Amino acid sequence: MQTGWVIEVEPYRERPALVAGAELWTRTAEGGEFRILPDGCMDLMLIDGALYVAGPDSRAWTGEAPRGTKYAGVRFAPGSAPAFLGVPARELLNQQVLLGDLWSPNRSRRLADRIRSAPDPATALDQEVAKLVDTPPDxxxxxxxxxxxxxxxxxxxxxxxxxxxxxxxxxxxxxxxxxxxxxxxxxxxxxxxxxxxxxxxxxxxxxxxxxxxxxxxxxxxxxxxxxxxxxxxxxxxxx
Missing domain, CATH: 1.10.10.60 (Homeodomain-like)
Structure with missing residues (x-):
């Protein structure tokens, strides 16, 4: 069971993240289909306790999630996520993958455990990402x-x-x-x-x-x- 999540009246919220140029967002699914538009960005997302990476999109896609599914994400500014992830953006085009597929299982699991155990997982995600970003702007x-x-x-x-x-x-x-x-x-x-x-x-x-x-x-x-x-x-x- 995950702790720290509250289903808010507003299904989607965002604010500036600790990483320069990034946004921290939270969303609670209302149920049914949703459409994601290409925006040049990449996201590190916590979805019901698991960490995923959403690569850049060249086209819109539709998804579906049960009502109450909880999301939190750091949306990196265009071009900034590959240095953090250690993977060229071209390898993640139009893909959503587990962070553990890109990093070692132990490293990604430790990060997920720290975020999941925090009183506010969204804030913890923001803080943990900021600790790991040490690459100057290209x-x-x-x-x-x-x-x-x-x-x-x-x-x-x-x-x-x-x-x-x-x-x-x-x-x-x-x-x-x-x-x-x-x-x-x-x-x-x-x-x-x-x-x-x-x-x-x-x-x-x-x-x-x-x-x-x-x-x-x-x-x-x-x-x-x-x-x-x-x-x-x-x-x-x-x-």
Missing amino acids: RLISQVLRSVRDGLLRGSAGVSRLAGAVDLSERQLHRRCLDAFGYGPKMLDRVLWMNVALDHARTGLALADVATRTGYADQAHFTRDVKALTGLPPKLLLS
Whole structure:
């Protein structure tokens, strides 16, 4: 029997984690299906007492959990989890695996035991992860993310410009991005900007205005990209 868990009225909550750029989240399943959208992130999750790693997603997926299933997770910023896990992101693309499959069984079991025995397992997960993160930020990852944020990867020459700026060939840049993010720079750009656009759409902004504000050619382009990545057009996804 797990201790320290309380089923809250709100099924999902998040706050900044102790690790820079990460989020600590908790969720209690309401039962039935749920949809997870690609966001460029990787998570270390405690699900009913077992530790799992969720790799980066290139497409949305649906899952199902019994009502009352308890989750807590640290969602790492894009590109930061592989150094913590010791595994390239490309090896975990579209996968969810037990932490024990990546680390030694003893190491992962000791970590899970410390978290499970704490009065508040979610806080313990946050604290234990922070103790284990000792890798300084990767300058290449920071530059790639900055280029995405600034819209510099848009257009046919965006990747070439970035490769030149970091003194790598396009092939080398693509390989480094696969290791860090699970996909290449153009796919990373699509995923991250889709999430920015959806956040705008959730405020009630018209989809045509969302498309213009976030760099899509038009609303049809935005709709096609969202459907390609999530399986649903924006109106249905957000309904």
